Every structure is written in C-alpha cells, then in structure tokens.
Amino acid sequence: MSEIIKTDICVIGGGSGGLSVAAGASQMGAKVVLIEKAKMGGDCLNYGCVPSKALLGAAHAAQHVREAGTFGTDATLNAIDAQKVHDYVHGVINGIAPHDCVERFEGMGVQVIQGAARFIGPQTLSADGKTVQAKRFVIATGSRPFIPPIDGLDDVDYLTNETIFNLTETPKHLIILGGGPIGIEMAQAHRQLGADVTVLIRSHMMSKDDPELVDFVRSRLQQDGIHIVEQTSVESITQLNDEIVVKTADEIYTGSHLLVATGRQVNADSLDLEAANVAYDNHSIRIDERLRTSNKKIFAIGDVTGGLQFTHKAGYDAGIIIRNALFRLPAKANYGALPWVTYCNPELASVGLNEESARKEHGEIRILRWPFSENDRARTEGKTHGLIKVITTKKGRILGASIVGPSAGELIQVWVLAIGQKLKIGAIASMIAPYPTLGEVSKRAAGSFFTPSLFSEKTKKFVRFLLRFG
Ligand SMILES: Cc1cc2nc3c(=O)[nH]c(=O)nc-3n(C[C@H](O)[C@H](O)[C@H](O)COP(=O)(O)OP(=O)(O)OC[C@H]3O[C@@H](n4cnc5c(N)ncnc54)[C@H](O)[C@@H]3O)c2cc1C
Numbered sequence: 506m507s508e509i510i511k512t513d514i515c516v517i518g519g520g521s522g523g524l525s526v527a528a529g530a531s532q533m534g535a536k537v538v539l540i541e542k543a544k545m546g547g548d549c550l551n552y553g554c555v556p557s558k559a560l561l562g563a564a565h566a567a568q569h570v571r572e573a574g575t576f577g578t579d580a581t582l583n584a585i586d587a588q589k590v591h592d593y594v595h596g597v598i599n600g601i602a603p604h605d606c607v608e609r610f611e612g613m614g615v616q617v618i619q620g621a622a623r624f625i626g627p628q629t630l631s632a633d634g635k636t637v638q639a640k641r642f643v644i645a646t647g648s649r650p651f652i653p654p655i656d657g658l659d660d661v662d663y664l665t666n667e668t669i670f671n672l673t674e675t676p677k678h679l680i681i682l683g684g685g686p687i688g689i690e691m692a693q694a695h696r697q698l699g700a701d702v703t704v705l706i707r708s709h710m711m712s713k714d715d716p717e718l719v720d721f722v723r724s725r726l727q728q729d730g731i732h733i734v735e736q737t738s739v740e741s742i743t744q745l746n747d748e749i750v751v752k753t754a755d756e757i758y759t760g761s762h763l764l765v766a767t768g769r770q771v772n773a774d775s776l777d778l779e780a781a782n783v784a785y786d787n788h789s790i791r792i793d794e795r796l797r798t799s800n801k802k803i804f805a806i807g808d809v810t811g812g813l814q815f816t817h818k819a820g821y822d823a824g825i826i827i828r829n830a831l832f833r834l835p836a837k838a839n840y841g842a843l844p845w846v847t848y849c850n851p852e853l854a855s856v857g858l859n860e861e862s863a864r865k866e867h868g869e870i871r872i873l874r875w876p877f878s879e880n881d882r883a884r885t886e887g888k889t890h891g892l893i894k895v896i897t898t899k900k901g902r903i904l905g906a907s908i909v910g911p912s913a914g915e916l917i918q919v920w921v922l923a924i925g926q927k928l929k930i931g932a933i934a935s936m937i938a939p940y941p942t943l944g945e946v947s948k949r950a951a952g953s954f955f956t957p958s959l960f961s962e963k964t965k966k967f968v969r970f971l972l973r974f975g
C-alpha cells in the first residue's frame with residue numbers, strides 16, 4: 506500500500522509558476538504539497554532566463570571591450586575563455602538556486618516530493634510511490650523544446666536550451682534553427698563570444714514583435730556579423746564527422762554546432778490527464794479565464810497553458826490561483842498589460858497592442874515615435890540606435906508601446922503601469938523626467954501627441970489674442 510497524503514493544494518512542477526503558488530499558499534496557511542521531477546527552479550533558473558541572460562552578460566562585456574575605442578579607450582580583447590564563461594553562467598545559477606531549493610520550501614512548511622506526477626483519478630495523483638489527494642491541484646509543468654520533423658535531425662548531435670549552456674568551448678560555427686527570442690538571444694551571445702553564427706528562420710525573425718522595431722535588431726545583428734536567413738525551409742540535416750550540414754531549398758550550410766530553437770512543446774502528455782478529466786492537446790491544457798481546467802478543482806498555469814510563455818506570466822498566473830483557490834474569489838487573468846522583452850543589444854520590449862492589432866480593434870489610431878538619436882543621454886553613452894513607438898486612440902488612451910534601444914526592458918515599465926492603470930497619454934507627457942535620462946524618450950513620444958494642436962495656427966491666434974490684454 507502506498508503512503509496516502511491528504512492536502513489542501515498540490516502543485517505539480519517546481520518552476521516559476523509552481524514555486525510562486527507553493528510559497529504564497531503555504532505562507533498564507535494552506536497545507537501544500539509540491540511535486541518536482543527534475544531540478545527545482547524549472548526552465549527559468551536552469552535552462553532559460555538565468556543562463557541566457559548571464560551568457561549575454563558575458564558576451565556584452567566582450568563587446569564593450571571591442572567598442573571601447575569609440576570612447577578613446579585603447580583596449581584590446583585578447584582572449585575569451587569559454588570554460589570561464591561557462592563557470593560564470595553556472596555560478597550565477599548556483600547563486601540564485603538556494604532561493605528555489607527543496608530545503609527553503611520545506612522550511613516554509615511545504616511538503617516536497619521529488620518524482621514525476623501522474624493523475625490516477627479526478628482528485629488523486631501518484632508520485633514517487635506516494636498517493637496525493639488534494640482539494641485543489643495546480644498543474645505548472647512548463648514546456649520543453651519542440652523538435653521539428655526535419656529529415657535527418659534525429660540522427661545528429663543537436664543542442665537545445667537544455668544543453669547549450671553546458672558548452673565549455675566556443676562553437677566554431679553555430680547554426681541556429683529559429684528566429685524567436687531564444688534563437689536571437691543565443692545568436693548574439695555566441696557571436697559576441699567569438700563564434701561564427703548563421704540563423705535559419707522559417708518565417709521572419711522575431712515575428713511576434715513590431716517589424717519596424719525588429720529592423721533595428723536585425724541591422725545590429727548583421728553589423729555584429731551574424732548571417733540571418735529568413736523565410737527559408739530546412740529540408741534535411743546530416744552529420745559528417747564533426748560537421749553538421751543543413752540543406753535548405755536554396756543553399757547548403759555547414760557548421761560545427763546546431764541549436765534547435767523552433768518553439769515549445771507543453772509538458773502535458775505524461776500526466777495521464779485523461780484520468781483527471783482534464784482536456785488538453787499538443788499546444789496547451791485548456792483553461793478558462795480563472796485558469797481552471799475542464800476539471801474545476803484542477804488549475805493550470807504558466808507555459809503549460811500555451812500562449813504567452815514568460816516567467817513573469819507564470820508568476821502573474823500564480824497570483825490568480827491564490828485568489829481563486831485560497832480566497833475563493835472569482836479572479837480572472839487579464840494579459841492586456843503583460844510586457845515581453847528580448848534581451849539582445851538593442852533590447853526590444855513591448856506591451857499592449859501593436860500597430861496592426863490596434864488598427865483592427867480601434868480603427869483610427871495615433872502613432873507616436875521618438876528616436877534615441879534625439880535623446881541626449883543616449884548620445885553621451887553612444888547608444889543612439891533605437892526608437893520608441895507608442896499607439897493611442899484618437900483621444901489619447903494608451904493602447905500599446907514598444908521600445909527598441911538601450912535598457913528597453915527597464916524603460917517599458919512606465920508603459921506597463923500606464924496601460925495597466927488605463928492612464929491617458931497626458932499623464933506621461935506631464936511627468937517630470939530627470940535630465941539627461943534615457944527615460945525622456947517616453948516623455949517626448951507622449952508629448953508629441955499634443956504637438957499638432959499645441960503649435961497650431963489656432964493656438965498661435967489664441968495666444969496673440971490673450972497677449973493683447975497686457
Ligand atoms: C532559453 C530560454 C530563455 C528564456 N528567457 C526568458 C526571459 O528572459 N524572461 C522570461 O520571462 N521568460 C524567459 N523564458 C521563458 C521562461 O523560462 C518560462 O516561461 C518559465 O520558466 C515558465 O515557468 P513554468 O513554471 O510554467 O514552467 P517551468 O519553469 O518550466 O517549470 C516546470 C517544472 O515542472 C516540472 N515537471 C514537468 N512535468 C512534471 C511532472 N509530471 N511531475 C513533476 N514535475 C514535472 C519540470 O521539471 C519543471 O521543473 C525563457 C525560456 C527559455 C527556454
């Protein structure tokens with residue numbers, strides 16, 4: 506007979522979403538069981554956000570040295586030690602890991618089971634030889650790399666986000682399949698760390714972002730020396746000794762390493778969801794606005810629900826779960842003010858509607874732009890490659906904002922607040938921004954909403970009229 510554990514909440518998956526639910530629920534007095542089959546911290550800590558941003562940190566450090574001459578500094582980049590870069594990346598992971606570890610969660614009162622969970626009934630699951638019965642379940646099992654069915658791919662040694670951060674040598678020539686955030690961040694990181702890089706993309710690079718802003722990223726990557734091939738179709742892949750040969754409809758590419766970054770596959774298939782009456786398909790577990798699955802006692806959050814797949818989205822979902830499952834409030838998820846950022850140089854950050862979707866939803870819109878080349882701080886720092894683009898209604902309600910440029914991920918936050926709080930453009934235009942800061946681009950773009958009426962003939966006439974009275 507297996508041990509039977511009865512609990513208030515059982516969370517499956519110890520990644521960004523699951524850990525947030527477990528920590529919140531246990532600290533608010535619920536009895537919580539957390540089941541994790543691999544590494545605590547999930548993708549973000551071990552194979553995602555943290556190692557990718559640490560690798561980019563190392564790459565940008567190398568690039569700063571290469572570009573130091575612009576500022577009159579005589580610096581030479583002598584060598585990049587790939588083993589030390591690897592150790593740096595893993596040092597960063599190890600530094601954050603205690604925050605997500607089993608001991609910390611057990612210290613909060615969470616019972617952690619290390620094993621793979623699978624449902625054996627609508628309110629029962631099994632993991633590590635134990636049976637767990639819970640009032641509510643939360644599925645937070647994340648996603649894994651989607652491997653496309655390309656002829657020969659299964660027979661070559663390819664990398665994914667789960668293995669690329671283990672490299673201790675710089676690839677001579679890295680071929681990347683995919684031009685989403687993983688492909689683009691990894692392309693720049695490896696190029697700036699000394700590899701030749703070719704990116705092969707079925708559609709356009711960063712297709713979820715505004716093409717006008719993506720142009721800035723594309724030109725910078727090309728300037729870095731990255732070979733980007735868009736709208737191409739990979740027909741076959743073979744390995745000849747140490748060389749990987751990728752054949753497209755028009756060309757043959759030969760590289761030393763291959764990274765597959767062609768999207769994600771949700772981790773739903775091994776949970777025996779049929780036993781729990783939870784509906785799902787290859788792309789996601791089906792949920793309603795309250796993040797309940799087709800079994801109302803079982804919630805699903807984060808990557809496994811498909812759609813937007815970000816750590817802060819999984820964290821936001823966790824808050825919705827706490828309100829629904831613990832406080833019995835009918836809280837609904839609303840992703841209208843959920844930002845996303847690709848952390849290459851220049852960064853590209855967005856929130857809300859883009860130009861195309863805003864036109865579809867609102868008809869007549871206003872588009873406000875301000876280039877970083879007109880920003881004094883960007884000039885002093887030599888970082889003028891970029892643009893802010895803001896979309897409003899005719900009356901000035903903010904619908905969306907995108908920024909490509911230095912620190913875009915930081916600068917977008919004022920727009921996240923504005924959209925979340927339904928502020929009008931005048932709120933940003935009237936903000937006093939310290940001089941000289943990059944953030945002035947937001948104020949200047951917002952201010953441009955009023956330029957046509959403020960400096961119009963009508964205003965001039967009115968001012969001249971008022972001046973007649975002394
Ligand atoms: C290379 C890369 C870079 C990224 N960079 C960013 C970034 O900069 N910013 C950002 O916001 N997002 C980024 N992301 C996305 C982010 O990592 C994910 O959106 C986030 O980790 C999703 O959290 P989650 O809790 O849904 O899933 P995960 O963090 O993947 O956690 C799921 C956990 O469930 C476990 N699990 C699965 N099945 C079972 C089972 N049957 N039983 C028990 N446990 C199970 C897994 O082992 C895993 O630990 C990046 C992703 C990648 C791949």
Ligand SMILES: NC(=O)c1ccc[n+]([C@@H]2O[C@H](COP(=O)([O-])OP(=O)(O)OC[C@H]3O[C@@H](n4cnc5c(N)ncnc54)[C@H](O)[C@@H]3O)[C@@H](O)[C@H]2O)c1
Nearest residue numbers: 653683684685686687688706707708766767768814846847
């Ligand atoms: N900075 C961040 O927040 C960040 C960074 C990395 C990853 N992520 C998350 O991880 C998710 C997955 O990232 P991703 O880049 O793998 O996926 P993606 O779905 O965003 O992009 C997939 C890319 O692969 C291309 N593609 C698909 N099949 C192909 C084929 N057969 N040959 C060539 N190209 C092909 C597509 O055209 C597209 O460019 C992202 O959507 C995001 O949610 C976020």
